[in-house]
Amino acid sequence: MYRNTYALIDTKKIYENVKCVVNNYHYDYYIGVVKNNAYNHGIETINAMIKGGINYLAVSSLDEALQIRKSYSKIPILVLEPIDLKYIDQCDYYNITITVDNLKYVKELLEIKLNKGINIHLKVDSGMNRLGFNNATELKLSYELIKKKEKLNLEGIYSHFATSGLNDKYYNLQIATFKKITNDIDLSKIPIVHLDRSITLVNKEKISFCNACRFGMLMYGISGKKPTLGKKQKVKAFIKKILGKETKYPKELPLNTAFELYTEVMSVRKVDSGKYIGYGTYKASEDLFIATLPIGYADGVDLSFRYVWINGNYCEILAETMDMIMVRVSSKVKIGDKVEIIGKNIPFLKVCENTRLNSYHLFNKITSRVTRKYK
Numbered sequence: 001m002y003r004n005t006y007a008l009i010d011t012k013k014i015y016e017n018v019k020c021v022v023n024n025y026h027y028d029y030y031i032g033v034v035k036n037n038a039y040n041h042g043i044e045t046i047n048a049m050i051k052g053g054i055n056y057l058a059v060s061s062l063d064e065a066l067q068i069r070k071s072y073s074k075i076p077i078l079v080l081e082p083i084d085l086k087y088i089d090q091c092d093y094y095n096i097t098i099t100v101d102n103l104k105y106v107k108e109l110l111e112i113k114l115n116k117g118i119n120i121h122l123k124v125d126s127g128m129n130r131l132g133f134n135n136a137t138e139l140k141l142s143y144e145l146i147k148k149k150e151k152l153n154l155e156g157i158y159s160h161f162a163t164s165g166l167n168d169k170y171y172n173l174q175i176a177t178f179k180k181i182t183n184d185i186d187l188s189k190i191p192i193v194h195l196d197r198s199i200t201l202v203n204k205e206k207i208s209f210c211n212a213c214r215f216g217m218l219m220y221g222i223s224g225k226k227p228t229l230g231k232k233q234k235v236k237a238f239i240k241k242i243l244g245k246e247t248k249y250p251k252e253l254p255l256n257t258a259f260e261l262y263t264e265v266m267s268v269r270k271v272d273s274g275k276y277i278g279y280g281t282y283k284a285s286e287d288l289f290i291a292t293l294p295i296g297y298a299d300g301v302d303l304s305f306r307y308v309w310i311n312g313n314y315c316e317i318l319a320e321t322m323d324m325i326m327v328r329v330s331s332k333v334k335i336g337d338k339v340e341i342i343g344k345n346i347p348f349l350k351v352c353e354n355t356r357l358n359s360y361h362l363f364n365k366i367t368s369r370v371t372r373k374y375k
């Protein structure tokens with residue numbers, strides 16, 4: 001690492017977050033969702049997850065699965081998207097669980113000669129309209145074909161929720177759809193059944209036929225947050241309550257985000273009133289001092305972050321470029337001073353609020369160019 005810009009990941013917090021979920025919700029399998037490099041925290045965090053109780057991993061592609069397999073030889077890994085069957089030998093060799101989501105795929109898979117054998121999870125489309133079986137007959141036929149075939153192990157079945165189910169009925173509809181599509185299959189004969197994701201796991205009743213849950217956000221420290229209501233919103237909420245249409249907010253588990261972001265001052269200069277900063281987007285209306293920081297929109301940090309924290313002060317971001325941002329500082333700021341972009345003084349959720357990004361987008365916004373350091 002030769003640039004003093006880094007994300008600091010607290011693996012102890014990830015461990016504690018997982019432990020908190022495991023202690024509060026009881027399942028046989030806790031599937032940790034670690035796609036996109038563990039939501040950008042780095043696959044180095046997986047050890048902490050496993051210590052906390054994660055006993056299965058889920059990723060989005062075979063590339064991600066193989067990357068993880070290099071460092072974690074034993075834990076089962078499920079790829080959530082169907083894999084091109086040309087690469088199935090890799091799954092066979094490296095023990096990667098595949099998602100099967102249509103009958104044609106099953107028929108093609110049956111034609112392939114396998115060596116060790118493959119674990120399969122069937123994916124049901126209960127309402128996302130993205131991937132999965134949406135037809136009971138095709139699902140049943142696929143189930144039978146897989147069951148009969150040597151070296152194919154039908155290990156799991158799952159689906160994904162589109163909504164939280166807190167203020168909508170779509171969640172119930174998805175459960176009903178899942179039951180309908182799987183009606184001809186004995187779910188109790190499938191070792192791993194998983195539907196829940198973070199928000200539904202925490203906020204809805206345990207689904208009676210599930211013995212596993214899949215979650216990402218909870219591991220990374222996000223459960224739910226009740227918004228602070230202004231006067232008008234409080235009145236609206238009161239009226240809704242009287243009408244029996246009360247808004248339900250997610251439960252807040254005692255979780256902590258583990259992701260902080262730092263850089264340091266690379267250059268300081270005085271800019272005279274009337275001069276432009278950066279690509280002419282900001283004109284100084286008075287004499288001011290600015291600090292240039294080695295982090296830019298190519299790293300995921302831009303004007304939308306609004307301010308950073310240097311030596312006990314919030315400093316407004318005045319200009320963004322691909323690799324650097326310029327912030328307003330006092331004359332006391334020096335080259336080498338530490339800069340917090342996400343941390344104790346500007347918490348992760350505050351940055352979500354400033355950037356108007358939800359946590360999924362913000363975690364994925366800080367690019368891999370930023371070095372990850374681990375506590």
Ligand SMILES: Cc1ncc(COP(=O)(O)O)c(C=O)c1O
Nearest residue numbers: 033080160197198214215216217
């Ligand atoms: C299929 C699937 N399962 C589980 C998850 C994890 O969701 P969450 O981070 O909300 O728990 C995702 C996230 O995108 C997903 O696509």
